[in-house]
Amino acid sequence: MLLSLLLLIPFLGTLTVLLWPGGPSPARLRLITIAILVLQLGVSLAVASAFDPAQAGMQLQEHHAWVPGIGLDYALGIDGLSLPLVLINSGLTLVSAVITRDIDKRPRIYFAMLLLITGAVNGAFLSENLLLFFLFYELELIPLWLLVSVWGGVNRAYAATKFLIFTAVSGMLILGAFLGLALLTGSVDFSLTPVLSERLAMGGQLWLLGALLIGFGIKIPLVPLHNWLPDAHTQASTPVSVLLAGVLLKLGTYGMLRFGLQLFPEAWAKLAPALAIWAAISVLYGSLAAIAQTDMKRMVAYSSVGHMGYVLLAAAADTPVSLLGAVFQMVSHGLISALLFLLVGIVYRKTGTRDLEVLRGLLNPEKGLPFTGSLMIVAVMASAGLPGMAGFISEFLVFRGSINVFPLATLLSMVGSGLTAVYFLLLVNRAFFGRLAITPPSGDAVEDGRLDVQLAPVAPRETFPAMALAAGVVLLGLVPSSLGRISEVATTALAAITALPTGVH
Amino acid sequence: MSAALPLPLQLIWLVPVYGFSGMLLSLPWATGWIKRNGPRPAAYLNLLVTLLAVLHGSLVIREVVTLGPQHLDFPWFQAADLNLRIGFDLSLTNLAALELVTTMSLVCQVFALGYLDKEWSLARFYALVGFFEGAMSGVVLSSNLFMSYFLLEMLTLSTYLLVGFWYAQPLVVTAARDAFLTKRVGDVLLLMGVVALSAWAGSMEFTDLYAWAARAKAEQLISPLAGTLLGLGLIAGPMGKCAQFPMHLWLDEAMEGPNPASILRNSVVVTCGAIVLLKLMPVVAVSPLATTVLLAVGSISAIGGGLVAVAQVDLKRAFSYSTTSYLGLVFIAIALQMPGLALLLLFAHGLARALQFMSVGSIIATTNCQDLTELGGLGTRMPATSLSFLVGSAGLVGLVPLGCFWCFGLVIDNLRQLAPGYAALFLITNALTAMNVTRVYRSVFLGPVLPKTKRTPEANWLMALPMVSLSVIVLLLPWIMQRIDPVPGIASFPLPVGLAVAASGLVGVLIGSVVQLDQFWSRSTQPTLRVLQDLLAYDFYTPEIYRRIIVIPVAGLARFTRWFDITVVKGLVDGVGRLSLTTAEGLKLSVSGQLQSYVLTLIVAIVLLLGGLQVLRGVG
Secondary structure (H helix, E strand, O other): OOHHHHHHHHOOOOOHHHHHOOOOOOOHHHHHHHHHHHHHHHHHHHHHHOOOOOOOOEEEEEEEEEEEEHHHHEEEEEEEOOOHHHHHHHHHHHHHHHOOOOOOOOOOHHHHHHHHHHHHHHHHHHHHHHHHHHHHHHHHHHHHHHHHHHOOOOHHHHHHHHHHHHHHHHHHHHHHHHHHHHHOOOOEEEEEEHHHHEEEEEEEHHHHHHHHHHHHHHHOOOOOOOHHHHHHHHHHHHHHHHHHHHHHHHHHHHHHHHHHHHOOOHHHHHHHHHHHHHHHHHHHHHHHHHHHOOOOEEEEEEHHHHHHHHHHHHHHHOOOHHHHHHHHHHHHHHHHHHHHHHHHHHHHHHHHHOOOEEOOOOOOOOOOHHHHHHHHHHHHHHHHHOOOOOHHHHHHHHHHHHHHOOOOHHHHHHHHHHHHHHHHHHHHHHHOOOOOOOOOOOOOOOOOOOOOOOOOOOOHHHHHHHHHHHHHHHHHHHHHHHHHHHHHHHHHHHHHHHHHHHHHH | OOHHHOOHHHHHOOOHHHHHHHHHHHHHOOOOOOOOOHHHHHHHHHHHHHHHHHHHHHHHHHHHHHHEEEEEEEEEEOOOEEEEEEEEEEEEHHHHHHHHHHHHHHHHHHHHHHOOOOOOOHHHHHHHHHHEEEEHHHHHOOOOOHHHHHHHHHHHHHHHHHHHOOOOOOHHHHHHHHHHHHHHHEEEEEHHHHHHHHHHHOOOOOOOHHHHHHHHHOOOOOHHHHHHHHHHHHHHHHHOOOOOOOOHHHHHHHHHHOOOHHHHHHHHHHHHHHHHHHHHHHHHHOHHHHHHHHHHHHHHHHHHHHHHOOOEEEEEEEHHHHHHHHHHHHHHHHHHOOHHHHHHHHHHHHHHHHHHHHHHHHHHHHOOOOOHHOOOOOOOOOOOHHHHHHHHHOOOOOOOOHHHHHHHHOOOOOOOOOOOHHHHHHHHHHHHHHHHHHHHHHHHHHHOHHHHHHHOOOEEEEEHHHHHHHHHHHHHHHHHHHHHOOOOOOOOOOOOHHHHHHHHHHHHHHHHHHOOOOOOOOOOOOOOHHHHHHHHHOOOHHHHHHHHHHHHHHHHHHHHHHHHHHHHHHHHHHHHHHOOOOHHHHHHHHOOHHHHHHHHHHHHHHHHHHHHHHHHHHHH
């Protein structure tokens, strides 16, 4: 029943927000949403405490036949792979509701969509039935499209449509793969049974896995399927970016591990070398593209492309340590990218721009954003993999787990890790160091008064969510066993599944 | 096992924590939450915790002297076949290094109270120094490679922040960036080595790694190529930390940071890097090529650093290059398997260099000038500073019987049969150093008084006290060294070797005293000399070479990727979009906030899906 609560709370919450009597003010709606999300976070913590980390399989399972005719069951379960992601989802959705201020149009729908997304994401992470997963995977799509296209920036229609088309293709490929699996195996049982694919010929397996890889590759996103992401991020508002980077991208990597690696172990082993190269290309491409960006948000978006590549590398290597590293990387990327987007959001709100050619010296203690800047340094260092923060241990586990299997791809990915330092240092150096100024670098600085900048102070309540995220990043970096304890058994078991068939050959 | 150990040993993990707690304690002032009464309390708190670290360290030394070396470790993270631990190796050499680190940190913090007297962000400085100190004390005590790497990278971060302390100045911005990126390159290469070793050898404990390295060499566990790459990766980290050619650039630029941090950087940070190399050397030795590279890097750094130092007109840079040069000598000693002598040299160098940088700091604080051509005649006006400079420099140059003289004597005695070429290299470096300090002394302390040195009182007591105390320590250094290492004793080399060292120092001093010092340091009129002068003054044009071979290609690659991303990837996507124009345009136009149409889309999608499944079921 506990897992159903994780669906009931947000979905009933959506209805509550939509149907709240009288014309509640946006602030009131925000508080209602926050209350619902706090409740959801409480329930997910309860799930975490009810969860037994020593057990490998699905726990707290719930099974009800729903539409038996087509094999669609209401089957929920949670394991060490999905639990951290459920927690991240609850936490980051709460953060993005908290940082939503001054919604000018249709606040009811905005908050309802936020709740709908978090419920759908929970559903996707908890589903034990392929079709149920697919339903939730699609369900999250429309609200996010709305959030970008209604509350986004100037060019939002283009970005939102692109997002919709890309993700719709992703959904179709995934559905196609699921249906194909049913068709080829002649079974309409869509429950998550890893051995199903073994009945198939390798050719069929490769086709299905290929479709899944491209489908999830769009969502993750991997180069060259990433094109929707930078546009969606730059046009989305800050809370939506937090949600998109922190939570929704994880659907792709989760799907890849759960339905790619776990359902098609033989084909996976066959494709793994190519996947590792793909991962390295993604990492390097994302990092290099990030270096050349001048929009802070675009830079962070490309860094996501690079950093999600590590997860693919770890999944391809498929060792106990690397898969644990994949979970760590998903969680730490969730926290760190959310933190980065949040801070960029504060800068944007205070200065009206995110252009690195325009911003200078924001660390200025009296007139600038010193505290935001300090948190930004923490965030970029965490992202660059400095020890003591979540990024380091995640990358270390990924690299350590992968180097024996794919030495070259691992070393190339490590070069990408070095490049992360380059672009984020550029960001900090350009925007935060130097003398405070906000105007393009040409022209007469004194004449046009660009040096007389006085930014509005940042209230503690604005930085509080960022501080909470930064604390999480440091905590995970210093006490990684907190997460390792939850996931280790599950990831080891996952690596064992695939080790069996490859061991036979 | 640990229950039997005395309390100071059991609580050894507190030693790095003292430094880190100093950072946390400073935060209320550094972030401006507490503004009353200024930021001084943060400094006092940091001094207090550093004092605790010094005292704790000396208690541990007393225990270790009676109990013998100890090893403590605590589990940190364990998963599958990976076991990462926090380990402390309490040997006397490690503890001596720890005392060097904590004592220097304490002395520098007192010095900084005077030097940064009017600095508004004093608390931030102390927070960073606390972080710095914590990381360094962890590095010297660490018994496993993972922990050493972890803390070395923290040192990189704190160096970045300390160099960037005055972040509003343009030169500081580039200096901080270069410091971080240069070290980061070394760190990433080192990380590659660490990851590979962790995967191959299993354990990360240095002792286990030595055993593995011996086995790997004997049984050919890894291919020669892998061994070479491993060795090169492992030396890259210390090369970056110790500012060795070609990764020396950052130390010079780092001189833009506050002087008290420069003191630490030139004395103990480089020492930490060298100690990590020392601990890694048995593994590096798996690859003969890596050892050769280490020797080459050390030699080039020693001579190159010494030469470049001579051509600098900036007071701090003249000595930072000299640090590069000395660490080059240490690298040679390490590569030639003389760990004891390398440590001794590090110890002697660290203390004397710190003293030298303190006197430099005192001059800069008083005159607000660090340009050699604008300084002069300070000798009589700042006697304590002048004396400290002399003592510090004497401690570095092998001429008078202070620290480095004995080290050089021992090293050369060891090398003269084994590798006479390197013995000569030590002598040349010594001569170059002597020449450099002599010419700097002449232009700063002797000569006529210049406009910027007219009103120059002696530094205040907060700077003078640590300076004079350290002078006494440097003067007593030979005696301390004799105490640390009584067998075979610091004087166990024959007289001719001592004379050779002294002679090389004397040659340097003589050249330094006769060389013509132009007050305006105009470039020489002789073309050949001018080329040489420029070559050295601009550090062999290293920044330019870097720009050409690294910065421009990476930037070009980045721009190409962006172009590719926009033209090819996005172009393709938009092209496909235009082909299916009807759908795309339809969706685009419908973005108007009409909820009904969205819901309709959703329902249609679900109906199609369910219908499709029913059909499929009929088929299957």
